[in-house]
Amino acid sequence: MASPYSSSSSSSSLLDPSRRQYDVFLSFRGIDTRHSFTCYLHDFLRRKGIDAFFDEQLRKGNDLVALLDRIEQSKISIVVFSENYANSAWCLEEISKIIECRERFGQVVLPIFYKVRKSDVENQTGDFGAPFESVDESFPGFQHRVPAWKEALTTASNIAGYVLPEKRYFSLHL
Template sequence: MASTSSFAFSSNTTYDVFLSFRGIETRHNFTSHLHAALCRKNITTFIDDILERGEGISPALMKAIEESKNSVVIFSENYASSRWCLDELVKIIDCEKKLGRKVLPIFYRVNPSDVRKQTGKFGEAFGKVKENSKHSLDGVEKWRTALMEAGNLSGWVSSDSR
């Protein structure tokens, strides 16, 4: 990702990149380094710490996804334990299909097949959120489908923070 040529650019957007990640796992290491590198390249990046106080998180995040040319999804071991992350992913995949946005997955210390099939520790995290979810079966199926589709995308596999 050293050059901007791999990113899709269009005129009706606010951000070049939307970063989707599980904050407690990657915010202060991998994600912060990636965010800094994108900023150094003058790539306008949405990261959730730029939300204004008092702004509703869900609508603001959904709007930012719609207004982003690309989404970089950092799949970590507990990404699927967050309903917020899963809802973001559903929206990201929806924007890929309907608006032609580009989705760039990074598999941070997880295997892409574990994301695709919801297996291993990644699958265990997804199982817990399903058990604790008040979402309908339709909502859970949307999460599962989004994970499968994202896991099938060509991306980067990182076994360490470098």
Template structure:
């Protein structure tokens, strides 16, 4: 039952979590293209059915993916959607044992872990918008710290 039941529950090989304005036409598009050429079934927000509720579609795709790749960039933490995805990604890692790979694009693991630098500035703006929801802010902060402690890749800006 083990392998066949777990492999049948996955619709995608890889789920890519990223902040569109920072990486969509840069690193993320190159990574997505390389995965596609290798015939790796990858979910990005390009596959969302227009008109569907974004959050439920994304959360379902996270659950249905074997590998969860989070591309951190300078403005990743300015998006509540990105941070909600991150919380779900770490929940799925714990519940289903999915592989989570953080990629630090033009930010460092320390920036993400401690919410410093440009990454921290973006998160500070979001904190102001959600200051009336300390539980949500605490979940996001804990998730950022937890994922930054995972082994991943740090990349500068290059092709």
């Protein structure tokens, strides 16, 4: 399930732990959680002394390869699945790369299901799966990546993680 955006440094950065730049990579859909849950999670990790990559500098239109390199440079990936996560080819490339790093190098992956049903992520159904109903419209130029993305979503949803239902109030005072 190798990404077409793989960099030349991929195997060396994960095989040599001293070359890992981040403790945690946070994968999330900005429109859903950037200014809420993920922002609070990033702040919590920072206060605990955990160096987490939070996509503040790399915005849409910048180099996707640089973003995928950050995944390789991390020890752990936390994936915040939300309703619009699958609307983004970038997010789907991230989850594909995260699962690749898990399988090839044993990277730890922690999925969080934020206001989305785990089964909808696993099966690409409900509002979460809507983009997969019209692949040509949703992912022009990326249709060939859809099978790998679906496989990565299914794999990730079967990793032990956390489910945060819509009506649950949460606090990060751990």
